[in-house]
Amino acid sequence: MSGRLAEPDDILPRDFATVAELVRAHARTRPQQTALMQHGRTLDYAALDRWADRIAAALQRDQVRPRGSIAIGAATSIDYVAIFLGGLRAGVAVAPLPVSADARILAAMTADAAAQILFLDRSTSEAWAESGQRAAARIIVVDDAGPLGLQRWMTAQDSVPAAVDVQPDWPFNIIYSSGTTGVPKGIVQPHAFRWSNVQRARMNGYGPTSITLLATPLYSNTTLATLFGALAAGGTVVLMRKFTAADYLALAQQCRATHTVLVPVQYQRLLAEKTFDTVDLQSFQMKFSTGAPFPPALKQEVLRRWPGGLIEIYGMTEGGGACLLEAHKHPDKLHTVGRPLPRNELRLIDAADREVAGGTSGEIVGRSPAMMTCYLNQPVKTREAEWHDAAGRRFIRSGDIGCLDADGFLVLLDRKKDMIISGGFNVYPSDLEAVLREHPAVEEAAVVGMASARWGETPVACVVLKAGAEVDAVQLTAWANARLGKTQRIDSVTIMSRLPRNGAGKVLKGELKGELRDALS
Numbered sequence: 064m065s066g067r068l069a070e071p072d073d074i075l076p077r078d079f080a081t082v083a084e085l086v087r088a089h090a091r092t093r094p095q096q097t098a099l100m101q102h103g104r105t106l107d108y109a110a111l112d113r114w115a116d117r118i119a120a121a122l123q124r125d126q127v128r129p130r131g132s133i134a135i136g137a138a139t140s141i142d143y144v145a146i147f148l149g150g151l152r153a154g155v156a157v158a159p160l161p162v163s164a165d166a167r168i169l170a171a172m173t174a175d176a177a178a179q180i181l182f183l184d185r186s187t188s189e190a191w192a193e194s195g196q197r198a199a200a201r202i203i204v205v206d207d208a209g210p211l212g213l214q215r216w217m218t219a220q221d222s223v224p225a226a227v228d229v230q231p232d233w234p235f236n237i238i239y240s241s242g243t244t245g246v247p248k249g250i251v252q253p254h255a256f257r258w259s260n261v262q263r264a265r266m267n268g269y270g271p272t273s274i275t276l277l278a279t280p281l282y283s284n285t286t287l288a289t290l291f292g293a294l295a296a297g298g299t300v301v302l303m304r305k306f307t308a309a310d311y312l313a314l315a316q317q318c319r320a321t322h323t324v325l326v327p328v329q330y331q332r333l334l335a336e337k338t339f340d341t342v343d344l345q346s347f348q349m350k351f352s353t354g355a356p357f358p359p360a361l362k363q364e365v366l367r368r369w370p371g372g373l374i375e376i377y378g379m380t381e382g383g384g385a386c387l388l389e390a391h392k393h394p395d396k397l398h399t400v401g402r403p404l405p406r407n408e409l410r411l412i413d414a415a416d417r418e419v420a421g422g423t424s425g426e427i428v429g430r431s432p433a434m435m436t437c438y439l440n441q442p443v444k445t446r447e448a449e450w451h452d453a454a455g456r457r458f459i460r461s462g463d464i465g466c467l468d469a470d471g472f473l474v475l476l477d478r479k480k481d482m483i484i485s486g487g488f489n490v491y492p493s494d495l496e497a498v499l500r501e502h503p504a505v506e507e508a509a510v511v512g513m514a515s516a517r518w519g520e521t522p523v524a525c526v527v528l529k530a531g532a533e534v535d536a537v538q539l540t541a542w543a544n545a546r547l548g549k550t551q552r553i554d555s556v557t558i559m560s561r562l563p564r565n566g567a568g569k570v571l572k573g574e575l576k577g578e579l580r581d582a583l584s
Contacts, residue, residue, distance in 0.1 A: 118149025119224035129154030134178035154227035156234035159282035166194035231255035249439035259433040264292025273298035276320040308336035326568030347371035359397040383459030384429020399472035483512035504532035
């Protein structure tokens, strides 16, 4: 199988540097190079380096020791990036928290991460205060000039922190999974994980002349991998506080963006924007997508209408095996997510955890230099996420079902937990969703399994229609079922104005099932 690791110890980095060290190197060689831009505000590498020093020194002053932690619950900003880098320079793990979470969940994640300092923006701070939540962490308000603000908290302009010898296995960040009930799991990624991202970024054309436009939230692994890869390469990163298709296109043209990463629903909204074909996007060299299924027809439309290459990356925040599809080089493989990256190994296993033969479908497990350390404070869930081969080597379970084609390209079939067992047959929602998207009136589709007295489970579809389109739900159900096999047939279609998604663009199928249950009760 292509992509297997050559040696068991190949999991460790052969050379290693921290992101904070690389930023310092750029500050010395190109101090006036723009590092960050947002809404007309710019910060060059020299200023970013000084700011990281001041934050690192303040953390050390406040007794936040190496391998300790801080948390950030704030909207995307230059301040956010500087705080993150300062934490890394002090050898401190950073927990970027989703601002969409309510104060109770934010407090629980902060406590789970054992964060000594919690950085909030004014909006989140006000919601926190209104909720009456308490935290052991000290709260600093990023965009407040008052006594609780970032500027008052930081040390003097010329502060230099004590040097910290950061090791590859130290925690870099703690990313909380996108749960909708209870406290999400904290995924601990070590510095070696991010170093792997940095090395991949160099292969993807990032460098001093690259201008990377980011329009996904900073608590997402998708964004962080791109952000730190671009900064480590000495490029310029342009930050969007909030994504809208019209604002993105205007900014991309204005800043002459060369690189970007977007989730599939953002590509969809951009291509549907009425001004798309009038905007000059010729500066783009490479576009990336990850985080959610990318329909082949949408990939094809991006290739046709948007200059520059298109790369889809398949992987998990937990790490393990990752695949890369250079869509512009393999237009005949758009139904796949590509082949394993170098030094990445994938295996396919059955329900009994036995490796399956080539060409057979199974759960995808993977191993690479980018692997989580653990789920924080959850050893049982950590063990559940792992699989070991006959040699005892550790792999991470993806929870995805897939198979490899004859050329070694990975074809995703569905999420293991989303698979519907109807009348004893396995039904993959992604197959049904692909058929629904073929209807000229359908913009988006999501299929979930609902309880059925007759079948155990039965597929139910939710669709969002294209602007101005009209179709009867009963007619759409009949249209889809005429194209599906007997065991795949959809019980009903519900037309919705939107599909529930998390900040990274993934459809929240658990929330969708809850909405359907409420509607039927």
